[in-house]
Amino acid sequence: MSIEVRLLGPVELRGENGLVHAGPAKQRAVLAVLALEANRPVTLHRLTELLWAGKPPRSAVANIRNHVASLRRALVDRIVSRQGAYQLNLASHELDVGEFRRLADTGRNALALGEAEQAEARLAAALRLWRGPAGTGLPRGTALDVLLTGLEADRLRTVEDLVEARLRLGNLGDLVVVLREHLAAHPLRERAWGQLMLALYRAGDVGAALASFRQAQAILHAQLGVDPGNELAALHVAMLERAPHLDLGRPPPAFPGRTVAVEAPRELPPDLMSVAGHSDELAVVLAGVRTVPTGRVSAVVIIHGPPRSGKTALVIRAGHALADAFPDGQIFAEGGPDVTASNLMARVLRAFGVPPDEVPEQPDERIGRYRSLLATRRVLIVLDAVTSEAQVRPLIPASAGSALLVTSRRSLRVPECVQHVALRTSARVRVRPYASGLVLPARRTEGVPTWYRAPIRTGRIGLGR
Numbered sequence: 001m002s003i004e005v006r007l008l009g010p011v012e013l014r015g016e017n018g019l020v021h022a023g024p025a026k027q028r029a030v031l032a033v034l035a036l037e038a039n040r041p042v043t044l045h046r047l048t049e050l051l052w053a054g055k056p057p058r059s060a061v062a063n064i065r066n067h068v069a070s071l072r073r074a075l076v077d078r079i080v081s082r083q084g085a086y087q088l089n090l091a092s093h094e095l096d097v098g099e100f101r102r103l104a105d106t107g108r109n110a111l112a113l114g115e116a117e118q119a120e121a122r123l124a125a126a127l128r129l130w131r132g133p134a135g136t137g138l139p140r141g142t143a144l145d146v147l148l149t150g151l152e153a154d155r156l157r158t159v160e161d162l163v164e165a166r167l168r169l170g171n172l173g174d175l176v177v178v179l180r181e182h183l184a185a186h187p188l189r190e191r192a193w194g195q196l197m198l199a200l201y202r203a204g205d206v207g208a209a210l211a212s213f214r215q216a217q218a219i220l221h222a223q224l225g226v227d228p229g230n231e232l233a234a235l236h237v238a239m240l241e242r243a244p245h246l247d248l249g250r251p252p253p254a255f256p257g258r259t260v261a262v263e264a265p266r267e268l269p270p271d272l273m274s275v276a277g278h279s280d281e282l283a284v285v286l287a288g289v290r291t292v293p294t295g296r297v298s299a300v301v302i303i304h305g306p307p308r309s310g311k312t313a314l315v316i317r318a319g320h321a322l323a324d325a326f327p328d329g330q331i332f333a334e335g336g337p338d339v340t341a342s343n344l345m346a347r348v349l350r351a352f353g354v355p356p357d358e359v360p361e362q363p364d365e366r367i368g369r370y371r372s373l374l375a376t377r378r379v380l381i382v383l384d385a386v387t388s389e390a391q392v393r394p395l396i397p398a399s400a401g402s403a404l405l406v407t408s409r410r411s412l413r414v415p416e417c418v419q420h421v422a423l424r425t426s427a428r429v430r431v432r433p434y435a436s437g438l439v440l441p442a443r444r445t446e447g448v449p450t451w452y453r454a455p456i457r458t459g460r461i462g463l464g465r
Contacts, residue, residue, distance in 0.1 A: 003075065005035045005088075006096045008151070009131025011138060013074060020074045026051065027067040029138045034079070034088035035095055036147055041085035050144045097151065100129045104158045111161060116168040123162040130155060146270045153266075156186060163195045167202070175199045187219045188324040190232050197232075201239055201246055209239055225290035226325045229378045230401060264329040265351040268382065271320040278314055281421050285318045288419040289403045290325070298397035302406045302414065305423030311407040312384055314423070318405060319382050326403065328377035335386035335408075341394040345370045348381065348395075363394075371398045378402060389413055 006012040011028040013020045022028045033050050034042055047064050048056045057063075068086055072079050080087045092098045107122030134151040138144065159182060166175055179196040183189065193216040200209035213236045217228050227233070238246055281303075288301040303311050323330055333347050345366050346359045352373055360366045379402040386392055389412045396404055396414070406412070411420055 002094075003078065003090075004094050004096070005031065005090065006131070007032055007035060008096045008100060008129050008134055008155075010136040015074065022074070023067065023070050025137060025139050026063065027070060029142075029144060030064060030067040031071055031088075032135055032138060033144060033147075034086060035090065036097065038088055038090040038095055038098070041082040041087045043085040045084075047086075050147075051139075051142055053141045053143075096129050100126050100158075101154070103129075104154065104161070107158075107165070108161055111165055116165045120162065120165040120169060120171075123158055123165060126158055127155070127162060143270075156182075156189065160189070160191050160195065163192070163199075167195060167198060170202075172199055172203050176203065188223060190216065190220075190229055190327050193228075194232050194235050197235060197239065198246065206239065210236070213239075220325075224322075224325045229327055231327075264327065266323075266330055267332040267351065268319045268323065268330050269316055269332060271316055278310055278423065281423060282314060282318060282321075284419070284421050285314065285405070286321055288421075289318075289322055289405070298400055299403035300396055300406070300414070300418040301404075301421060302392070302408060302412055302418055303421045303423065304408045304411050306409060309423035311423055315382055315384065315405050315407050319380060322380055322403070326378045326380035328379050330380040330382070332382045332384065334384050335391050337387050339386075339391065341391050342366055344383065344391065344395055349373065367394055370395075374402045375399050380405070383407070385409075386412070 002016050004012075004014040006014065011022060011032050013022040013031065022031055029051050030047065033047055044061050044064060048060045051064070052060060068079060075088070078089050080089060090098075092102065103122050103126035107119045107126060110116075110119035110122060133148075134155075135144070135148040138148075163175060163179060166173075176196065176199050179192055179199060183192050183196065186192070193212060197209045197212045200206075200212060213228070213232065216232065220226055220228055228236075285301050285303065289299040303315055305311055319330060319332070329352070331348050331351050333344050335344070342363050349359050349366075349369060350356060354369070354373075360369055374397045379397075381395065381397075381402065382405045383392065383395065384407050386406055386408050392404075392406055392412055392414055396418075411422070
């Protein structure tokens with residue numbers, strides 16, 4: 001039996017005779033989850049977590065079973081029951097998400113090899129599979145939104161990869177219009193600003209190219225409180241100097257220190273938790289990163305407090321809020337008593353594509369490679385649950401542009417330029433459904449009333465503590 005599940009737009013199920021009715025919105029959401037986890041068992045508990053915001057109703061499991069039974073009438077033997085789980089079996093070409101990823105990956109590989117024509121064809125084919133926002137018509141405000149938002153991030157990246165291929169081929173055409181529409185919806189994407197500048201420059205409109213840089217600069221400063229990254233600034237300087245490598249027919253300017261074949265790491269865990277009562281501390285963390293003088297020092301903020309004070313939830317929330325300001329990647333690593341700074345540096349190097357056998361063995365050489373890697377990048381490094389100053393000091397970026405966020409159970413004695421934020425155990429933790437304006441209470445934690453609000457220890461927030 002031939003079927004096709006389509007998630008890149010309104011959720012659709014197609015059979016041999018065309019479109020098949022996939023049921024009400026919640027039933028289509030069940031289909032979407034099973035399809036995104038195709039060929040793997042999905043537990044009832046996992047389905048419940050993804051499909052309901054906050055505490056699910058008592059009838060949740062029964063509802064899921066009913067929806068699966070209805071889907072089986074159309075999918076026949078494609079849904080297999082496991083112990084406490086369901087599995088939807090699909091071939092790669094039977095799911096538009098899988099086909100999109102295959103075409104996009106093939107296009108990126110061709111782009112990395114300098115085969116722009118092949119890359120353009122594959123990337124364009126990948127984007128033609130989209131019929132609208134992923135999961136259109138599904139209930140919103142649930143954890144399923146995290147998975148759908150990830151698909152949208154893949155689409156944006158593919159759009160910019162296609163633009164890069166067309167810039168290499170000299171197919172300027174309506175590229176300026178496409179990029180302006182793209183940036184109107186996503187104004188913080190520095191890569192797209194650089195592409196717009198290059199398209200205008202190669203079309204002979206140098207004034208508009210330079211004006212686009214000033215527009216990007218104003219937007220980034222207004223929304224994030226930061227200046228354009230090193231890559232965009234370098235492109236601006238090259239245009240002022242009429243650098244020969246910007247001319248059509250030459251390779252496009254490679255952003256300093258960035259290897260096309262290595263994907264910028266995006267390692268932050270999903271932002272599903274909110275710590276009520278810590279909004280002031282979150283503001284301090286964000287300000288501590290955004291207000292550091294560019295070109296002088298790197299931004300370092302240490303969040304410390306006892307267990308259950310919400311340190312990890314706070315640093316993840318801050319990381320997502322700051323992610324667009326660090327386009328070269330976000331690294332998330334866990335410390336612990338047995339993890340050394342050298343281990344953590346090796347972890348960062350591998351995340352940026354350094355093969356394990358090329359990671360230096362000597363600690364001083366490893367530190368040098370680490371600092372060289374960060375020198376031309378804007379990277380956010382998050383270290384969770386560190387236990388000592390020795391784990392943090394070598395990881396502090398040596399130059400401005402990157403930032404380091406750290407959580408620890410105690411205050412760490414590190415340089416005076418580091419900002420410290422103290423938390424208390426009495427914070428109340430809430431579940432925040434992704435992309436939703438609702439904040440719903442989580443279950444009561446042991447010894448901490450759900451609605452207890454922690455006082456803010458303003459005297460413990462400041463520099464050099």
